[in-house]
Amino acid sequence: MRRLTKLSAVAAVAALALAGCGGSDSEGGGGDKPAASDDVCKTADGDGPKIGLAYDVGGRGDQSFNDSAYAGLEKAVTDFDATCIEGEATDGEAESAREDRLRNMAENGATAIIGVGFAYSESVNAVAPDFPEVNFAVIDGFDPDETANDNVAYLGFAEEQGSFLVGVAAAEKSKSGTIGFVGGVNNDLIQKFEAGYTAGAKAANPDIKVEVAYIQESDLAGFGDPAGGKAAATGEFDKGADVVYHAAGGSGSGVFDAAVEAGEGNYAIGVDSDQYLTATDAQKPFILTSMLKRVDTATYDFAKSIDEGKALVSYTVYDLKADGVGYSKSGGFVDDIAADIDGYKDKIIGGEIKVPTKP
């Protein structure tokens, strides 16, 4: 017994030492990069609207969707003297946990509440009628029932249009005539990405072959599984694809790894934010472009509408025309075909090309 006590004492000391290591590193090594604790909501004290931002699974720091929403919030806080509260979803949480999060924000005085991600559609629908003086918004959201809520805005994106453009880029850059798509979860939203991408690729090269894989059919874990993303993308590279586009959230880093392993001449395409900027040095030469989804614009716009007293309600779609979607040029890989891509962009804006939303 005494030996055990000793053993656990040693372990405890080791654990403390370890924790100490971590602590000192995070303070010592911190350059000018903002740490996670640098949070605008902790310092903001203006007298503008109080904005509640409820993140999806992944939360702040996902270098993608949620961070983009935060960027919009940050800008809104500075521009409108607003204050804010944040909350974050955990993996596999119950529907009621989402509702509680929204209720908490409303009860704590938030006048504008934004649910980041379609998963908030149901809970906003349940909570909104109880707080008629509060305005809600759901990014990527939809109204799940017949009765319209007059204090909810559904901020959608024309992902298929942005995907169309990167599809054009993929087809024009592909030498093998085969390109790939990796989706995180096979739902209506991600199918929009696939449909637009395939349509764009076929517009640029009618003979192109598109390999499609989904990591999960309905389990949202498909957005946080880099190993699965890598396996799926490697399968497509093995089948001759030389450009693979992913719409798989956090699983996307595995797709980039697969492109790196496939070697020179193979590319991956990022999604939601300009992923060239957050990729590692090894991955950068393989990231052709990214489909941009301006969640920050939508978040900012909604906050602006509250500040102006003309709150957004019902459906708003951020498309190419509204600059809600687009593609990135970082790395300079698509500079030579940018004119082509922009040509298609004008055609979509002009209504000449209708991009499908179903594969």
Added chain:
Amino acid sequence: MSTATATSTKRTIVERLTKSWLYIGLIGIGVVSFVRIVTDTDDLTGAGTIRAAIIATCPILAAALGGLWAERAGVVNIGLEGQMILGTWGAAFFTYHYGPWVGIIGAAILGLVGGLLHAIATVTFGVDHIVSGVAINLIGAGAATYLAEAVFPDYEGGGPRQLNGLEAPTQITIPGVSDLAKDVADRHWFFVSDVASFIQALTTNISSLSLVMFALVVVSAVVLWRTSFGLRLRSCGENPQAAETLGVNVYLYKYIAVLISGALAGIGGGFLALVSSSGFSTGQTGGRGYIGLAAMIFGNWRPGGLLAGALTFGYTDSLRLRDTQSVHALLLLVALGLLAFAAFRAVRKQVRGALVVAVIGVVVMVWFLATDSVPREFTVMTPYITTLFVLALGAQRLRMPAADGKSYRRGSAG
């Protein structure tokens, strides 16, 4: 005289076993090759598929091995998932600073800390094993999230939820063999090409950590079943009171077993962060610890069984990720396997069992013949269902260690 007889019986048993395994292996490859040609899905035994299968297998295998060690000493370790999560963080942290091999050791240490918590709770304080295990899973997930947020944002390639761009352990390629095997594999001959693509996968860019994982299965088997240390450890899982009366320090053995268990699960997490992908991200284990535990249980608490379970799961999972069409070909494979198994049982005169298996086999066969593809919703379940089928049919009588999961107090032998 008597020793000589003993050795010769032993030898014949060994010979018989290796022979039957050899036959099963050869027939197995033949059947797979047949299915590949009939259904025209070269991906079924492509080197890429086998490579992906090995990578998908290793983390599950590590967790399963961890489960084996703990449960053989009588401690149910449901906390494998949590220890695995800790391992992913440990691998990321130590690899960033000191390179991949120290990273693996770091993963093992972090997993071991999780194991230590479990051992203190279950062995020293006699807490219910399931309760403690669930707690470890919660703590593991929480601690990794917290530590990542506290440490990784300042690192290059890091953020509060991920750390990308970690260096991977060395990959091994055997130059001449690799090219030759690829050449043969690409010809898609019956049988020969299947063996060749297997060799190609094993000799081209295989991660040294994968080899370590498979070696660990052998090491665990030898240590647990061929040494007196292993015998004592297993006696703590079968009948700790009897072990105590024979002078075995049951607490110590249980501690060792659970610590090794945690370390192995941690290495599994390390594999996920360093080989399966090139970085840490929260939630990347995705329940693989539980799958490992299940593979170990259906593998009848034996190294060979859990290896079969982990391989089946890894293979079918990577198959469906790479090509949903190949899942349809898998149906034919399953049907033929079931029919072969039914024949095997019929020969052994287990009529009822043979009938049941044969009927299931025919149903799957009809399904294969009547359809062109498997519905997408089903493909996600294939790894689970196939593994369940294979292991449930393979091991009819599961027997867990007799005192598994029971709380043992020192001196209770009376």
